[in-house]
Amino acid sequence: MATQMGSEEEFKSTIAEYLESLPAQFCRRVFSNPAACLAIFRLLSTVGKHLVMSMLYLDSAIKLQDVYQWAKPDHQPLVRSKVHQLRKLQILTEERGNVSLSPVFREQLRNALTGGGDFSSFGIPFTGAVSGRVSKKWLASYANDRWEAILHFMVGHSADAEPPSESVRGILRMSRLMEDSAEGMKITNSGFQFLLQDPSSQVWTVLLQYLRLAEMQEMDVVEVLNFMFQLVSLQLGRPYSTEALTRNQQKMLAELCSFGLLYQDSVGAPQFYPTHLITSLSSGSASHSAPLSTSGSAATGRSAIPAASKGELAKPSDQGFIILETNCRVYAYTQSALQIAILNLFVHLVNRFPNFITGALTRDSVRRALSRGITADQIITFLTTHAHPQMQGRTPVLPITVTDQIRLWEQERNRLRPTAAYFYKDFGQKAEYERMFKYAQDIGVILWASNEKRQLVVTRQGHAKIAELVKSQRAAAAAAAAAAK
Amino acid sequence: MIKAVKGTLIECDPAAREVLLKLNTKDQFIIEDLDNTHLFINSTHLERVQRALDELMNSNTYEVGAPP
């Protein structure tokens, strides 16, 4: 499930999984758009990307075996799995042992690189008069305000702000980040994990949920996907025209506006602006440089930089606010209710001042977080990315004693590693055991085995296959017996 | 004749195994004691056992110094 994902990398693989689950003709329609091809290409793994690029300008199909030969001997399995993934995504097609790129994908990716093909795929810029107040800086503060309002709503500190729109709440409910309870909506465990993710994974989570919602409302998924990929490739701070958008896309536009991913002057205005929340998904620069630190001017001033500084050589450093000492004490310079609520997930808070709170990581506070499904890595990542500039310069950023302790606390909770399985015993003959052991080993499903006791534990998936084998052997034996008679 | 039993394989350290064996005397949930680090148990009891182990371990932990 998408909301269980810790990092952006993992999440990207789940949007790839979503694409894999689409039927072939859907994929072909998604591929008919250069922007979508480029965005999908960027979701691939490094080796996958290289395989695609190597074949992009090959005119004829090549032997699958030759592709495997591109890998160094000890990396063959890796390349095989990447080829397999490309085939599941319908990017690679195989015919009689020869592989080539899907013709539509190849043509559109070439178009994306050379600038040909469908002229509107990277968004139609709006040419009419625009109001001067929409600057990159303004957009950044607008987006942050909107996004934070939603996060505030999730942690239940939204006393001063009105609750987000029905569609936002619908998506939060559907993704099980929040659930209905007697006293209004309540945050769930996966909601807590969501809060600890970096903004770009959060946005991906929302987008994926939106896709599921569109499916349920029987909207055309390809239309939604194409629009989504188009949005991701837009340029920050420019107005785009809504003219060529379909009705579904208009609707989607309005809903993404309520998340702060896009901005429109008024409902039905002829132009819209993408904000850094959505453009950073493709440029990648904002995942580090625009954290949702709610301390106001510092955050918004900085998040206006990313797209502009892309060509520049160094990235600006992050403005963190947390100091963590080796004795597990935590000092946080923040006045944001949201940040305090997030810290409260795993820190035992002691003092609160107008712009400063103190607390400590204790066994109980960390265990409380762990029991909500938050992982030690999530806590450590959060502390690292929000560390105070004075701590940023050190390597490692966090005191090693503390990070080790957090990991130990996590390990002590997970002393049992359970796996759903089947247990085989009472094998009649040695040969019978050995035959089954060999088969199970070949398909790689053995969890535990003892030759002395002639006992075997295999995974649930493995059991299905082994049952099939036994059944077919029995049938063969029965047939042989019948023939003998 | 081969027998196939559905359940859950538990991989754990020997200390945790001893605790589980002790818990098992109250109500039988272990199907087979495989070796020092592996047990095969009834899936329906998994959550209860995990909780019981956690509680037992928790009662055996002592905080050094009071929290600030």
Add this chain to the structure above:
Amino acid sequence: MSEPLESDPSLLVVVLDVNASAWSKSPLTVGNALQQMVIFINAYLALKPENNLVVLAANKRECKCLYPADRTTTIERDIRVYEQFRVVDATVLSGVQSMLSGAEAMVGDPNLGIEEGQTLMSRALSRALCHIHRVVEGTKSKVWSRMLVLSAADDAPREYISLMNTIFAAQRMGVLIDICKVFGGDSVFLQQAAEITGGNYLKVDTNGESMLQTLMFTCLADHYTREVLVAPTNETIDFRATCFCHKRVVDIGYVCSVCLSIFCELAPVCSTCQTKFSFRIARSESAQSNGVLKQSPKPAAATVAMSSLTLS
């Protein structure tokens, strides 16, 4: 040096040889080659959003940084192209155009000689290294850097020393140098550059149609991918050196036993380190030490001598 990770961003410095007189002899036109190069650059930028790019252009007289450009030029907006690609493509193409037209104006110059067909590669490479150094120093996370040289011109023997120094500096910095030689004979120096730094040396066949495919296949791979995939190998590499006195490429020459400078003929004083050679010892020793020096050109500690050295 640590292992490259899949998520590490890379930095690519593309060095374009825009020597007009060299390209005029090539069956592949500059325009065509540039177009293929621009597609390659787009492909590189498409790989990872964090990927960094620098484009340098060099000819006989100057070496210019085309991207990132110093001044921000306003470029005609083309909605069909992804914004990031468009900016890079336009700056690179206009930069090359202006350099080529600048060179054409000089054609009437009577001072032009055989060296017109040579490009000051060492200047471009050292400038590229400076860019790399700046990026690596300015970035907190690990950046893996490499260079791609699109070369058309012949080797300039006078550049040998500075070029070799640059190559060894690149090797120390862990920078790979990929070479794409478009036409003409193999470039002895650039072949060595690729070999020493662990990059690829590519010779594109005469019509140059397959250049893009070759580039995509071999030069697009980052450090991580190169660990996984097989790289094409060079069978024969010309390791010959140029002498320091007349800039001639030599098979056999004399080597200063103190500073290892190479000379094509006997000289009483080393022009590099000013060491005076004692010829009496040299004559008698050269015969014996010849074989030893071939393997390990280590200067004998006490004898200041000039020995003949065979370079394989």
